[in-house]
Amino acid sequence: MRISKDQTAAVIIDIQERLFPHMYNPVDLERNVGILIKGFELLNIPVLVTEQYPKGLGSTIPGVINILEHFRPIEKISFSCCDESRFLNSLNMLNKKYVVLAGIESHVCVLQTVMDLIENGFHPVLVEDCVSSRKENDKKIAVERMRREGAIITTYESLLLELCRVAGTETFKKISSLIK
Secondary structure: OOOOHHHEEEEEEOOEOOOHHHOOOHHHHHHHHHHHHHHHHHHOOOEEEEEEOHHHHOOEOHHHHOOOOOOOOEEEOOOOHHHOHHHHHHHHHHOOOEEEEEEEOHHHHHHHHHHHHHHOOOEEEEEEEEEEOOOHHHHHHHHHHHHHHOOEEEOHHHHHHHHHOOOOOHHHHHHHHHHO
């Protein structure tokens, strides 16, 4: 199942100031998510951002905010993004088939969102090197479960090049320089 740029939207889930430092391997996670978002910007893929209870967990980390051209987070208190009507309405308005997911925590908000996206007729695409949990094993088990539930599992490099489709274009050259 080829993921097409024209049928893709992205969601960055809950990468927030008070939670993020406690994730497994946060340095690589921040770098990878940054590359992914920059790639989305180059490919003109719409990006939604969620924040879980920002009063308690803080806002999205500056490393994400500073990359996004249009930053308007959707606040939520439910674990699944799909349980927030504003999120689901925003996603439905984009009219896309594939929903790329990055964020935290893999075994809670990301997992529950994946299952609900499937239930709502979307094809979730989990970027494995752009998600994390506090414990490495929680992430590992969550990724396995998401795969069994029907999510497409990929990496940021593989996905960005798949969305490019061909080499030699200006967009490809810019993405190529991002992933090197």
